[in-house]
Amino acid sequence: MTTAPETVAELIACHWGDHRTGLMYGADAARGVRPAVLSRHRYAREAAARAALLVDLLPPGAEPHVGVLLDNTPEFPFWLGAAALAGAAVAGINPTRRGPELARDVLHTDCRILVTEPAHLPLLRGLDLPGVRILVTGTESYAALLAPYADAGPGGATVRPPGPGSRLLLYFTSGSTGAPKAAICSQGRLAAAGHSLARSFRVGPDDVHYVCMPLFHGNAVIADWLPALCGGAAVALRPRFSASSFLDDVRAYGATYFTYVGRAVQYLLATAPRPDDRAHRLRLGFGTEAGAVDAARFTERFGVRLVEGYGATEGGASVQRTPDIPPGALGRAGAGDDLAVIDPETGLECPAAVLDADGRLTNGAEAIGELVNRGRSLFEGYWRNPAAEAARTRDGWYWTGDLFFRDPEGFLYFAGRTDDRLRVDSENLAAAVIENILARWDAAAAVAVYAVPDEVAGDQVMAALALREGASFDPDAFAAFLAAQPDLGTKMAPRYLRVLDALPVTATNKIHRVALRRAGFLPPPAGGSRPAPVWHRTGAGYRPLDAESLAALLAAYEDRGRRELLDRG
Known part of the structure; x- marks a missing residue:
């Protein structure tokens, strides 16, 4: 042989x-x-x-x-x-x-x-x-x-x-x-x-x-x-x-x-x-x-x-597919890995996900955490960056920087990056979970979900939406679609929505989330390109974030000393 x-x-x-x-x-x-x-x-x-x-x-x-x-x-x-x-x-x-x-x-x-x-x-x-x-x-x-x-x-x-x-x-x-x-x-x-x-x-x-x-x-x-x-x-x-x-x-x-x-x-x-x-x-x-x-x-x-699939260039954790893998899952822990979904705030393992009959997550706030390899790791380090190595391997574990949840059978599901976690009304949300729900809308060609600062505390959900060719944004139809999604939690519906011709991407064809977060719901700087329309949720529906509404919103940030959080970095 x-x-x-x-x-x-x-x-x-x-x-x-x-x-x-x-x-x-x-x-x-x-x-x-x-x-x-x-x-x-x-x-x-x-x-x-x-x-x-x-x-x-x-x-x-x-x-x-x-x-x-x-x-x-x-x-x-x-x-x-x-x-x-x-x-x-x-x-x-x-x-x-x-x-x-x-x-x-x-x-x-x-x-x-x-x-x-x-x-x-x-x-x-x-x-x-x-x-x-x-x-x-x-x-x-x-x-x-x-x-x-x-x-x-x-x-x-x-x-x-x-x-x-x-x-x-x-x-x-x-x-x-x-x-x-x-x-x-x-x-x-x-x-x-x-x-x-x-x-x-x-x-x-x-x-x-x-x-x-x-x-x-x-x-x-x-x-x-x-x-x-x-x-x-x-x-x-x-x-x-x-x-x-x-x-x-x-x-x-x-x-x-x-x-x-x-x-x-x-x-x-x-x-x-x-x-x-x-x-x-x-x-x-x-x-x-x-x-x-x-x-x-x-x-x-x-x-x-x-x-x-799932795997990072660093090689610190692997998820392997098996013939019995359910829809939406990436697989189970690879050979030799001891993977766990950990709440980074407590260091404790998150409870198993509860999925409904359609395979939709119903307890995301408790079940989603960071994927950690508690076993051997193939991570070979970062070139001349000991601080980053230490952060990645703290407490003897390899922390992937990615959010996951695990079902009772041990199958792992990707839920986004730790940088893409939102905290709305003291509840932790994962951007990828909301994106997967919004992607069901027939008019959507591409969706990205990210956090913008709330005017009082924490975050609000904002989404960028690119439409399919020939489609136009219908706020009533979008609101009706959201209302019909049984796994869309009460804090998940986007408060702000920016409609774009195409989502910005990096050189590796990933969504340019930094650019989206930096823009938030504000219009572009003076002399910038024509602004893409922004809609905001009022009650159960959406209406344009016009100049009057934007001024009132910014005043609320000023009153609470949070206006600087919206400044573009």
Whole structure:
């Protein structure tokens, strides 16, 4: 019996001499452009050449870290493979970061080499990056640098011999406050995760993994690229996610699998239906936070099963699916994990969820808490951030920062982030639970729920709502819909509602909640864009938050000394 490779370097080396399709890119159905195709062997050659270049370019004594500021071009997986072969690590740099924040990410991760592309060079102008050498892909100078290494092979050049404990990724995890933290991911942990997903989804050489989520984020690498490496599937790249091009790409590449994060599924559902929506090879999508309603709609329209998973780049806790999983659940604790839903205020385990006949939560205030791993943890720390490590592993437990509830059979259900918890009239609410209810409204294309300060104490519920194409907001119909939801608690109905053409998203296609919370129910600053309408609940109905109502509301905040809570940070 052949032993599975224990490192990503071994997985790359397995490509050597294999002339099956390994990497595809550049398809453009609108212009009739067919995809470029590279064999698995060619991919390994390109990775080996860059590994040799990396070893020669790194200054003596420098940390073996290379920053990668690229869209999903072939150069990104080339450098991932190069770092693996060389025993080095890649820091994925987010191209939506700007100025000192972007420079901070490069310098914080001790990158002495930064790989970018001409389109991103404007982001680097004027930045102070002492000791950092910038390589610009797609240029003559870059090609000249690589030329002497064209005959390099796997294992020919290393900074240090790659092993299961070798750092491979320094991937930034975002938060609502503070600078992003760089989570450490080793080759052994990443290879094991890839093998696990490849087995779970029966990935084989006939599969094509469509990578449309950004490779600077852990989702695309860990849940899409790595299972393809482990299962022998081809990889197809999309530079940036595009809902309008999704189906054309899937058909052009013959894709069978993709990953999603955030609200990408909602934007796909918002595209105009086509007669050929099911004319493709796609069989599976794997990701997070699609929601049960949208997952069902996606399957009905496109004929593709969506599998919701749970896992963070940090690797501190895992939830595994089982054949008997009920609708809406993510699974049970993974092997070796001791997962519990803990009330962070008391440190005690929350009671089991009470679900009605339709599987809807009826005791959310008591049952929802933070998911904690009280057993072993695969968390490998944050780069040069001991305070963040201590907060994540306090009291000897791994605190995920995510809200969950658990049913009496032990199945776990995601309820949002701890940052997305609201406290209304002394009752704790989870944004994701309210979002899942609001998503049932037929007119809704996308929904986000978040807290705005109450004028007296605590929070109020606010929602941002994007409508389906051709729909208009009917306040009476919306109020009637809310009244008909049996699991909508008395504190859950949004007090404020902003109707948008589309919800703002981050570079990883997650809802930009910080921007929504910052805006609250206030109009944009002077000179800003045309304000999206805001509605507020009065009694059982909704009416526009006009200038007179807004003035009275702000006066109430002033009277209670809470006006500054609404100021945009």
